[in-house]
Amino acid sequence: MPIALYNTLTRKVEPFTPVTPGRVRMYTCGLTVYDYGHIGNFRTFVGVDILQRFLQSQGLALDTVMNITDVDDKMIARSNEAGRPLAEYAATYTAAFLEDMASLRILPAQHIVRATDCIPDMVAWIDRLVAAGCAYERDGSVYFRLSSFPAYGRLSGKDIAGLQAGARVDVDEYEKEEARDFVLWKAARPNEPTWPSPWGPGRPGWHIECSVMAEKLLGPTLDLHCGGTDLVFPHHENEIAQVEPLTGVPFVNCWIHMEFLLVNGEKMSKRLGNFFTVRDLTDKGYRPSAIRYLLASVPYRRQLNFTLEGLDQASASLLRLRNFLDRLRNADLPPSGDPNPAIATAREAMLASLADNLNTAEALGAIFELVRTSNIALDRGTLATADREAILETFRQFDEIFQVLTPDEASSEGISDAEVNALMEERAAARAARDFKKADALRQQLESHGILIEDVKNAPARWRRK
RNA sequence: GGCGCGGUAGCCAAGUGGUAAGGCAGAGGUCUGCAAAACCUCUAUUCGUGAGUUCGAUUCUCACCCGCGCCUCCA
Incomplete structure (x- = not known):
């Protein structure tokens, strides 16, 4: 199935070809x-995960890398405040x-690389x-010479000349040729961890x-470089500038940027303090799978x-899907030869929606439509065993990507199955004795x-954890 | 100011030049000892506003209004 993705570089949805x-x-x-991630951060990573899982479902092999920034100004400030060594912090x-x-069922990248592991590189x-x-070097720091890279600004659509005026640039701490030049290596300052370099001790x-x-x-x-939309400028713009002059080829063919999570109409951020961590929400009794469902x-x-x-x-939507699967798995069905072709159609629609720049909302629509029509067939007794297999296969493919159907691990304070x-x-x-008061x-x-x-006719009642 | 995203029912949200997917919530009904789940019916004559193009626009064009983001801390 041809896959189309929106590329920030071209500002178009275009066919994806590795x-x-x-x-x-x-x-x-x-x-x-420097702190717990909040669910705004994780929205990006859930989005990337859906992308990865979809690509895999289409038979593509992935080579994936994610960095972890474990040294920067904030890290140093926080670890000093906490009185703990940077590495430990x-x-x-x-x-x-x-x-x-x-807990959000995000596949880890094959290489999760800490910045401090790659400093010699x-x-x-x-x-x-x-x-x-x-x-160029100045006083033990090294800066990128922006004037050497004319393509700068292409990704973000910035006019470099506009950056030159430098109204918001701090020129007091470092001596740069031009205010817009950005730092590659920071010279050592007091109370900061440092690494050796040809320009003296410092950090990247x-x-x-x-x-x-x-x-x-x-x-x-x-093929792909992903991140939150706030990284377009300057982070990703700078990445391009740092790589392409030395390789002479395009650094990234397709840039993917995830939009923000807002809270009360404002960007969720640590700075504004309007954030929820995964832990905050699970402490309130929400399930990680519901968080993932919402984000996806x-x-x-x-936004x-x-x-x-x-x-x-x-949570309610997810419950509907799980209820349906329970019902389907437990149903007594007549055997039959061929599944209803509408089931395959729903599966195609679900995958086609994802192939169209990861339209998850539309993909869910296809799934819920299948749920409704299947429930009707179950009510009428017209759903057969072959249909069940086809539906379960569709759900398997759906959940291979969405990863929301498996119930979360029961919390430890719950009662046991035996109880x-x-x-x-x-x-x-009690019910058999028509003692409904006790039963209730x-x-x-x-x-x-x-x-x-759930009481079932002519069968033992079923139960499940919420 | 520059660049970008968005404004569709109470809430979330898809979508197309030809007459509004799906989910949640709500009302009534079927089923049930009562529930739950499920199903049925109902819930946007209308897609931010105005104008234009068109036989026809929510979908195209222009203008305007509103929300959010980025413009060297940031997922």
């Missing part, structure tokens, strides 16, 4: 681990980040940039880390205004533990 047929090299800008939040990613690359005349700038890791592991030309349900190029109400709606079954039997006995009390009791009961 450089090497059947193989996709993609890089994602990860997190600066970073390790704490790196671990938390990976845990949160896993960065130094070497900066050295080459200096040698090529694209960078933020932008160079992604360039070097991406080029080293996936270069010279990547709005197409990635649309998504986050509300708890929206999360409730997502539930005992209460269920007690309730069944037992149902109430189970509900308080998050257990939902």
Whole structure:
């Protein structure tokens, strides 16, 4: 199936064709681990995950890299405040980040690279940039010479001349040739961890880390480079400038940028303090799968205004899908030869929507339509075993990408299956004796533990965890 | 100011030059001991506003209004 993706560089949805047929090299800008990630951060990573899983479902092999920024101004400030060594401080939040990613069922990149693991590579690359005349040293720091790279500004659509005026540039701390030049290597300052370099001790700038890791592991030309939309400028613009002068080929064929998560109509950010972490929400009793569903349900190029109400709606939608699957799996069906062709049509529609720049909302529409028509067929008794297999296969393909159908691990404070079954039997006995008062009390009791009961005709009642 | 995203029912949201997918919530009904789940019916004569192009526009063009973002901290 032909895949089309929106490319920030061309500002168009265009056919996606990897450089090497059947193989996709993609890089994602990860997190600066100075604190827990918030769900705005994770919206980007869920979006990337949907993209990755979809590409895989289309038979493409992936080579994936994500960086973790574990040294920068904020990291240093925070670790100093906490009175903990930078590496130790970073390790704490790196671990938390990976845990949160896993709880949201985001496939880890094959290479998760810490900035501090690649500093010699960065130094070497900066050295080459200096040698090529694209960078220069001043007082132990190294800057990129923007005037050496005329293509600068193409990705973000910026007019470099406009940047020159430099109204917002701090020129007090470092001596640059031009205000718009950006830093590649920062000279050592007091109370900062440092690494050796030809320009003296210091540390890398933020932008160079992604360039070097991406080029080293996936270069010279990547198929996809993903990140939040706020990274377009200057981060990704700088990445291009840092790489292309030395490789002479396009750094990235297709740039993918995920739109923001908003809260009350404003960007969710640590600076504004209006953020929720995954932990905040699970503490309120929300399930990671519902968070993932919400983040995935709005197409990635649309801003998504986050509300708890929206999360409730997502939970309810998800419950409908799971209820349907339970019902389908447990149904007594007549055998038949061929499945209803409408099921295959729904599957095609779901995949076609995703192939069209990851239109997840439309893909979900196709799935819910299949749910409704299948429920009707179940009611009428016209759904047969072959249909069930076809529907389950469609859902398998759907969930291979969306990853929301498997129930979350039950919380530890819940009651055990054995206890539930005992209460269920007690309730069944009460119902048989037409002691509905007792039966209802037992149902109430189970509900308080998050257990939902469904009475079934001519069969034992079913239950499941909410 | 420059660049970008968006304004579709109470909420979330898809979509197309030919007459509005889907989900959530709500109302009534079927089923049930009662529920739950499911199904049925109802819930936008209308897609920010105005003008234009067209036989016909929510979909194209222009103008305007409103929200959000980026413009060297930022997913």
